[in-house]
Amino acid sequence: MGELKWYVVRSVSGQEKKAKNYLETELGRHNLTELVPQVLIPVEKVFEMRNGKKRVRERNLYPGYIIIHADLGHGEVDHIITSTPGVIGFLGDKDKKDAANNKPVPLHISEVNRILGIVDEAEQQTTATLDKPYVVGELVKVVDGPFNGFSGNVDEVFEERKKLNVVVKIFGRSQPVELSYTQVEKEV
Incomplete structure (x- = not known):
């Protein structure tokens, strides 16, 4: 087994959950879950008041993107990911040579820590943030x-x-x- 790295996968905006479910199903069907152990959609919890009731909902931090932890050393893995319904492809850096060769570019560890930190905070947070804050005089x-x-x-x-x-x-x-x-x- 090669090295696990974090990658960003572009998906159809608004269909990130569907794409994630399809992706997890396909990886399980091909017995590749050890090569892609995590598929994440970074979200935050927000609450809003509707008809006098408090409703908590999840809002995507990065609409149209899914974060995956994967070993792409096997050619089959990236093909399965990119051929999954709702997935557009990998996000790459245009300035790097790998992106020019159409290979996915992994995230820097600092970016991963920042994204995972946001996700962990959202999961631990008991009081969600308000979707539309109040202003004086309202x-x-x-x-x-x-x-x-x-x-x-x-x-x-x-x-x-x-x-x-x-x-x-x-x-x-x-x-x-x-x-x-x-x-x-x-x-x-």
């Missing part, structure tokens, strides 16, 4: 907690704590209330 509606149903304006945003100070009218008086991102949604 009108929001409280959807959770004791002030459910009240509307108010954002007075302060605490991005690091994922909290807001919202000024709501209670019995005709303006009152500042600290709420988490999950307790409010943007007024349309």
Whole structure:
């Protein structure tokens, strides 16, 4: 067995998961999983408020790209990867000789560490990032907690704590209330 290196595979944008599944199936069918032990789609978790409900979804960090850990010393492996439905080909550096010979160019270890670091952080992160952050002066509606149903304006945003100070009218008086991102949604 040769050396395992990280490569970037281009795929049809929006179909990365399908291409990854096809790729894993084909590699398993040809008994090549030890030559390609990892196929990754770098994603981050974001939450958004829809109809008063908090929804967590995954967003691709690099749309149209799949990261693979592979030993391409066998000619069969790169052919199977590039002939998989949804896969366009390998990403190469035009300035390098290997790319001119149409051979895949591996990622530098610093790039791999950065990408894997982002993926690990996203998996460990319990609170996801907000898809569309709040801004001061924006009108929001409280959807959770004791002030459910009240509307108010954002007075302060605490991005690091994922909290807001919202000024709501209670019995005709303006009152500042600290709420988490999950307790409010943007007024349309």
